[in-house]
Amino acid sequence: MRLRIDLAYDGGDFRGWAAQPGLRTVQGELTTALTTVLRLPEEAQVTCAGRTDSGVHARGQVVHVDVDPEVSKTAARQVTQLEVLARRLNGFLPRDVRVRRVTEAPAGFDARFAALWRRYAYRIVDDPARVDPLTRNHVLSWPRALDVAAMDQAAGTLVGLHDFAAFCKKREGATTIRTLLDFGWTRAEDGMLVGHVRADAFCHSMVRALVGCMIAVGEGRKEAGWAAEILTGLRRDPNVVVVPAHGLTLEEVAYPEDAALAARVELTSARRSGTEVEG
Known part of the structure; x- marks a missing residue:
């Protein structure tokens, strides 16, 4: 049977999601626990659902694992008591990884392939008086004031189906064409800037490059239309700074109704064969 695991983690002490020999990763910890x-x-x-990069956090990561209950009596017993399984996994996992639920x-x-979209949030504080040392590992502290309206305007010009090669770290055989469903910036009551970006998938380092571009606009160094100009370049632009990973969090992954899952997997597999999504 296939289990769905909804997962959250603090990515600060991990070298990303993907297992790597000799390195601490989220996948490695979860695999060992299971x-x-x-x-x-x-x-x-x-x-x-999304192979988050080193230092990126997640509140809404989704994982699947196939388990044959016939393999062991322990598996047979626990896959019928999934709430118990979730508690046992959390008892084994380190405190910076939490299983939120396990379902069949x-x-x-x-x-990965059934996902309709992923939503990330990037958080920035641009006022030294509002910097909270308790959130330093999850919020980017920026030394200069940012114009959130200009950033939001620039972000809107990137929404749609585009080749995001100018904002991605190119990988051999992987497409950089993505559909950006939403991208916008708001300032919360506490002064924090939050950028929300939602897409069918993201290529490597794409979100952090997008945020770097928005910061240049927010500081007034670039006009709002610069983002769209960069997009049309179709190659990585050295003027786009990739911001630190710790301000980025995978917030949510959405899936279609059960009856549409197989069709979604078939469509996505054909379109993204050989590609990877990132954090």
């Missing part, structure tokens, strides 16, 4: 708690004879194979995935579900 394999141990379910007493599986082989290492659990997990698939996530519907037929056709795939955490």
Whole structure:
């Protein structure tokens, strides 16, 4: 059977999601926990909705894992008591990773390819008087005031289906064409700037490059139309700074109704074969 795991983590002490030999990763911790708690004879194979980069956080990561209850009595017992399984996983996992829930995935579900969209948030404080040392690992402290209206205007020019090569770290054989569904900036009552960006998928470093572009506009160094000019360049622009990872959080992943899952997987697999989504 296939299990869906909704996951949250503080990415500060991880070298990203993807397992890497000798490095601490979210995938590595979750795989070890599943394999141990379910007493599986082989290492659990997990698939996530978005392979977040080193230092990126998540509140709404989604993962799937296939478990054969016949393999072990422990697995057979716990896959029928998924709330207990979630508690046991949290008892094994380090405190910077939390399983929010475990459910049996519907037929056709795939955490990566069935996703309709991913939503990230990037948080910035641009007033030294409002910098909170308690949130320093999750919010970017920026030394100069930013014009949120100009940033929001610039962000709006990038919405739609485009080739985001100018904002991505190119990978061999991977497409940089993405559909940006929403991108906007607001200033909260406490003065924090929050950029929300939602897309069908993101290529490597794309979100942080987009934010870097918006900061240049917010400081007044560039006009709002500069973002669209960069987009048409179709190659990585050295003037676009990739901001630090710690201000970025994967907030939510959305999926279609159960009946439409298989069709979504087929469509996405064909369109993104060989590509990766990132944080």
